[in-house]
Amino acid sequence: MANVLVVDDEVEVGEAVRRVLERAGYAVTVASNAAAGLDAVARQPPDVVITDIIMPRVHGVELIKILRERYPRIRVIAISGGGSFGPLAYKPDAISTHAYLAAAREAGAEEILTKPFDLTDLIAAVRRLLPN
Amino acid sequence: MERLVNSLRVRLIGVVLVILAALVPPLYLGVSAIVREGYAERFVNSLRVYSRLMADELEALEEQDLDRRAVALLDSAVLSGQVLFAEIRDGTRVLHSSIATAPIRVPAQDDFYLGDHNDQVYFITHTVNRGDHSMTLRLGFDEVPTRESIAAAERRVLMAMGIFVAASIAVAVWLSAVIARPMVRLQLAAQRVAGGDTHTQLRVYSSIREVQELNYHLEHMRRELVGANERLSREIREREVSEEKRLDLERRLLHRERIATIGTLAGGVAHEFNNIMTPILLYSQLAAEEVPAEDALADYLRRVIAAAHRARSLVMRILTFSRGMDSQQPTVFPLRVPVEEALALLREIVPTNIEIVLAAPDQTLPVRGDASLVHQVVINLCTNAYEAMRQSGGRLTVTLGTIENPPESQVRPGCYHVLEVSDTGHGIDPLVLAHVFEPFFTTREVGEGTGLGLSVVHGIVSSMGGVITVRSTVGSGTTFSVYLPAATRQLQEAAAAASTGA
Numbered sequence: 001m002a003n004v005l006v007v008d009d010e011v012e013v014g015e016a017v018r019r020v021l022e023r024a025g026y027a028v029t030v031a032s033n034a035a036a037g038l039d040a041v042a043r044q045p046p047d048v049v050i051t052d053i054i055m056p057r058v059h060g061v062e063l064i065k066i067l068r069e070r071y072p073r074i075r076v077i078a079i080s081g082g083g084s085f086g087p088l089a090y091k092p093d094a095i096s097t098h099a100y101l102a103a104a105r106e107a108g109a110e111e112i113l114t115k116p117f118d119l120t121d122l123i124a125a126v127r128r129l130l131p132n
Numbered sequence: 133m134e135r136l137v138n139s140l141r142v143r144l145i146g147v148v149l150v151i152l153a154a155l156v157p158p159l160y161l162g163v164s165a166i167v168r169e170g171y172a173e174r175f176v177n178s179l180r181v182y183s184r185l186m187a188d189e190l191e192a193l194e195e196q197d198l199d200r201r202a203v204a205l206l207d208s209a210v211l212s213g214q215v216l217f218a219e220i221r222d223g224t225r226v227l228h229s230s231i232a233t234a235p236i237r238v239p240a241q242d243d244f245y246l247g248d249h250n251d252q253v254y255f256i257t258h259t260v261n262r263g264d265h266s267m268t269l270r271l272g273f274d275e276v277p278t279r280e281s282i283a284a285a286e287r288r289v290l291m292a293m294g295i296f297v298a299a300s301i302a303v304a305v306w307l308s309a310v311i312a313r314p315m316v317r318l319q320l321a322a323q324r325v326a327g328g329d330t331h332t333q334l335r336v337y338s339s340i341r342e343v344q345e346l347n348y349h350l351e352h353m354r355r356e357l358v359g360a361n362e363r364l365s366r367e368i369r370e371r372e373v374s375e376e377k378r379l380d381l382e383r384r385l386l387h388r389e390r391i392a393t394i395g396t397l398a399g400g401v402a403h404e405f406n407n408i409m410t411p412i413l414l415y416s417q418l419a420a421e422e423v424p425a426e427d428a429l430a431d432y433l434r435r436v437i438a439a440a441h442r443a444r445s446l447v448m449r450i451l452t453f454s455r456g457m458d459s460q461q462p463t464v465f466p467l468r469v470p471v472e473e474a475l476a477l478l479r480e481i482v483p484t485n486i487e488i489v490l491a492a493p494d495q496t497l498p499v500r501g502d503a504s505l506v507h508q509v510v511i512n513l514c515t516n517a518y519e520a521m522r523q524s525g526g527r528l529t530v531t532l533g534t535i536e537n538p539p540e541s542q543v544r545p546g547c548y549h550v551l552e553v554s555d556t557g558h559g560i561d562p563l564v565l566a567h568v569f570e571p572f573f574t575t576r577e578v579g580e581g582t583g584l585g586l587s588v589v590h591g592i593v594s595s596m597g598g599v600i601t602v603r604s605t606v607g608s609g610t611t612f613s614v615y616l617p618a619a620t621r622q623l624q625e626a627a628a629a630a631s632t633g634a
Contacts, residue, residue: 081406
């Protein structure tokens with residue numbers, strides 16, 4: 001059974017993703033921040049990490065970079081709120097979501113999901129990365 | 133000042149009158165005294181000579197028949213016309229002229245001055261010595277002709293004095309008028325200036341040097357006043373304009389700040405909202421998979437999912453709408469995509485009396501740039517079009533197409549994809565049309581538009597290497613044409629390669 005780690009500061013988002021993926025037959029662990037995520041990876045490296053981009057303290061993009069460096073085998077899906085074109089002047093160092101997602105892709109995220117995403121899109125994205 | 137000028141005239145005439153009153157009576161008295169003296173002296177002198185001659189003749193008369201000869205002498209004197217009375221006293225004997233026996237009351241004394249006694253007769257007494265004894269000759273002369281001459285002369289003097297006084301007063305009146313008239317004119321002109329009519333020149337013709345100088349100085353003052361006035365009003369105008377500009381700028385700045393704040397807020401809210409929507413959507417879909425399709429619950433869940441999808445697209449549009457100007461990496465994208473995206477949003481906000489039509493070919497029409505910027509261009513142009521038809525209603529047509537070497541002079545030859553936004557609104561005045569792409573140019577009230585829309589559109593189109601043109605007919609509508617360079621095949625392939633990843 002493939003392992004999936006979900007990292008999101010929004011507990012309800014992580015929980016919903018966990019239940020969807022468990023029902024689809026994956027073993028899922030949830031972490032509410034990047035540090036907890038890295039701990040979980042160290043305990044048991046997952047096959048896929050699904051991470052939010054905009055998180056407090058350690059940023060999703062940073063997390064992806066660290067994962068790519070230490071665990072090149074792990075595939076990464078980035079998820080984030082925000083429109084397909086629009087910026088998000090949400091944080092003081094306002095960089096648009098668009099730019100974040102682009103940075104996430106550059107750092108090594110192979111799939112990008114924009115919140116709120118459909119159940120089928122989520123499962124499809126995971127299946128594309130784990131074909132068997 | 134009129135009162136002053138009037139009092140000046142009165143005073144001038146008054147002074148003349150006072151001088152005349154002080155001068156004329158003594159002058160008259162003096163002159164008439166001289167005249168009177170002259171006449172009297174001549175009269176008296178001639179009488180004395182006459183009576184002396186008669187006395188001499190009496191002394192020379194022969195003794196023989198003396199009385200008869202003496203009376204004849206007296207008669208000749210009376211006959212000469214001057215003498216009214218003649219007598220000779222010799223002791224107690226009195227000889228009278230035989231003619232002048234008129235009853236004249238003979239006074240006892242002689243006259244010395246003319247008019248010493250009020251009897252119209254001047255008496256002279258002479259002592260005549262005839263050897264052994266002396267006689268007294270008394271003659272009475274008529275004073276009336278001389279008195280009449282004196283009176284006539286006095287009347288003439290009086291008349292001359294009267295003429296002099298009248299002439300003096302006339303001259304005084306005329307002179308005062310000559311002095312006062314230009315002063316009154318100056319005064320009226322000064323009044324006009326004081327009343328606000330500062331542009332009438334003060335020009336009073338007068339031969340009086342003081343009046344000329346006064347006129348010159350007043351005119352000088354007027355010019356100074358006019359200059360100062362103009363300077364002041366110009367300064368006030370300039371200050372008003374700059375103040376207006378400052379306020380306008382302030383308002384716009386505030387407006388932009390508010391817009392930016394709203395954008396920031398919308399972005400933040402949208403992020404949270406998307407986070408909240410994620411479990412709603414996922415759990416609804418999860419639940420829908422657990423429920424048999426024919427179950428009523430499945431229908432409810434489908435409706436929840438549809439509503440969640442609508443909420444998601446709405447947030448996406450709001451985010452797109454409130455996006456900033458931070459330019460993304462240029463990519464090659466089909467022109468149709470952002471256009472349809474923008475029109476979908478517009479259909480939600482534009483009232484139904486405005487029909488939105490998209491006329492686009494099946495081709496992809498690839499252009500290079502930031503799709504979100506094209507989205508903004510369409511939103512801006514369509515919002516303007518909608519504003520132009522807001523009252524009347526009408527048709528908003530968005531046309532996409534391709535053109536080789538467009539006829540517009542400012543477009544360089546080449547292949548372009550064209551985005552045209554046409555409305556059937558009120559059109560744009562030619563004077564306004566020349567300025568529509570200028571920053572901060574707006575015909576709307578402050579608060580309704582920043583006046584930045586079309587200048588931003590112009591900037592976006594230029595940054596993509598394109599050109600925007602506008603043509604408008606007042607009363608029938610406006611068309612904006614955006615020419616964007618068509619992405620070349622190489623660029624398209626490069627973009628395709630980049631998007632599929634290595």
